[in-house]
Amino acid sequence: VTGYLRHLRAQAEAAGGQALNQVVLGRPVYFVDDDVVRDGAAQASLAAAARAVGFSDIAFQFEPIAAAFDFEQHCTQEEHVLVADIGGGTSDFSVVRVGPQRATRTERRDDILANHGIHIAGTDFDRHISLARIMPLLGLGAFGPSVLGQPPRPVPSRVYFDLTTWHLINTVYQPSRVSELRNMADFYGDPAHHRRLMKVVQDRLGHALVARAETAKIAVADGGHTDIDLGLVEAGLHNGLDAEQAARALEADVERIALCALDTVRLAGLKPEQLGALYFTGGSTGLTLLTDALQAAFPGARAVRGDRLASVATGLGLYAGRLFRG
Numbered sequence: 163v164t165g166y167l168r169h170l171r172a173q174a175e176a177a178g179g180q181a182l183n184q185v186v187l188g189r190p191v192y193f194v195d196d197d198v199v200r201d202g203a204a205q206a207s208l209a210a211a212a213r214a215v216g217f218s219d220i221a222f223q224f225e226p227i228a229a230a231f232d233f234e235q236h237c238t239q240e241e242h243v244l245v246a247d248i249g250g251g252t253s254d255f256s257v258v259r260v261g262p263q264r265a266t267r268t269e270r271r272d273d274i275l276a277n278h279g280i281h282i283a284g285t286d287f288d289r290h291i292s293l294a295r296i297m298p299l300l301g302l303g304a305f306g307p308s309v310l311g312q313p314p315r316p317v318p319s320r321v322y323f324d325l326t327t328w329h330l331i332n333t334v335y336q337p338s339r340v341s342e343l344r345n346m347a348d349f350y351g352d353p354a355h356h357r358r359l360m361k362v363v364q365d366r367l368g369h370a371l372v373a374r375a376e377t378a379k380i381a382v383a384d385g386g387h388t389d390i391d392l393g394l395v396e397a398g399l400h401n402g403l404d405a406e407q408a409a410r411a412l413e414a415d416v417e418r419i420a421l422c423a424l425d426t427v428r429l430a431g432l433k434p435e436q437l438g439a440l441y442f443t444g445g446s447t448g449l450t451l452l453t454d455a456l457q458a459a460f461p462g463a464r465a466v467r468g469d470r471l472a473s474v475a476t477g478l479g480l481y482a483g484r485l486f487r488g
Contacts, residue, residue: 163208168215184219185212186482188474190247191224191254191279221485224277227270228477229443230258232468234265235480241438242275244427244463246456247474249444253419254279257430257437268484276430280422282415284376284446289326292375294411295390295401297322300362301355306348317349321359326375331368340364358395367394378403383449409451420455427460437463443473 175182193204205222212220226247233243240261247254259273267273293302302322305314321343324330333339340363350356362368374390381388385405392399409416427434440456440463447453447470457465469476 164211164214167211167217171215171217183217184221184482184486185217186221186223186478186485187212188225188228188478189222190252191226191256191277192252192281195279195281219486221482223478223481224254224256225474225478226254226256226277226279226443227258227274228474228481229441229468230256230260231265231477231480232443232473233439233441233466233477234260234262237261237265240264242430242432242436243439243441244423244437244460245441245443246423246447247444248283248419248442248446248452250284250446252279252281253283253422253446255423255426257426257432266484268487275432276426278422278426278429280418282418283444285328285372286415287379287412287446287449288372288376290411290415291379291403291408292326292372293322294407295378295403296371296375296392297326299355299392299399299401300325300359300395301350301352304355305351307351314351315349317355318346321363325362325368326372328369328372331372334363334368335366354396358399361395365394370394379408380448382408385450405451412449412451416452416455419452420459423456424459434460435462439464439466441466441468443468443470445470 171182187208189205189208192201194200209220226245229245229247230243233245237260240259240263243258243260245256245258254277256277257275259275264270264273298304300322301317302319304317306317308314321334324334343363344360347353347356362371374392378388378390382403382405387402387404390401390403392401424434427437437460440460442453442465447467453465
């Protein structure tokens with residue numbers, strides 16, 4: 163993070179032609195769900211990284227609130243907006259009172275009626291797509307051979323969940339783990355499953371498979387069908403994914419995200435019908451089944467789509483201008 167901020171500061175100073183000592187950093191509503199101490203530690207780490215590269219005046223702003231500032235640029239009347247900022251790691255929501263008369267104010271604390279979030283987003287979607295359409299070809303959900311007439315037992319599943327979870331994938335490549343998996347060949351009724359699994363482990367293909375799940379998710383985001391090419395595991399290996407299969411794989415996560423959005427409005431002391439707008443930002447809002455679920459939860463609010471990748475940055479810039487002006 164420090165290296166990235168150092169590069170970013172250098173690029174910004176070159177573009178602006180002056181030294182930059184002030185910065186507004188965006189942050190999710192929760193770095194860590196339901197743990198105030200760890201959440202505070204995460205922000206402190208980010209602040210330390212900013213100080214290490216030369217920033218002396220450091221402020222933070224919740225990313226969904228920054229997106230609300232971007233939305234507000236186009237407001238013609240005062241209203242309540244629910245900002246849905248759904249990216250790769252978190253789904254963050256804020257209810258903000260916006261309007262042309264409020265846009266110039268630096269202190270907006272009384273306009274932020276509620277913010278809430280959940281640690282479910284794009285990487286979780288990729289994980290479930292992989293579990294549904296890729297890992298079964300490596301043995302997930304399969305059974306071993308029948309021994310002495312006993313019913314076949316399911317293949318142990320832990321490795322498949324680890325191979326689809328970004329921060330756990332590398333743990334599968336530890337020598338002791340590889341040796342353990344290699345000795346499990348007799349657990350598989352279909353030798354092809356074990357052969358493919360060992361190919362993934364030995365060639366360290368876990369992250370590549372998750373990336374293929376992400377690509378497939380994006381391909382069916384607006385409906386349709388795609389084919390997941392798994393030739394890196396075995397020549398000719400592939401599996402399909404359509405919008406209906408994706409919806410089934412992501413149903414539980416989408417439902418939890420929609421409930422979080424409803425909770426946010428409740429925390430703001432509002433009823434769903436009192437929202438004027440639902441503002442979508444963040445890369446994962448390109449997933450139609452997700453935005454459809456959120457629109458269904460707030461049928462009276464008009465849906466507005468911001469720049470999925472830049473609206474938060476735009477809002478942070480607007481806030482920085484107000485905060486540091488003069």
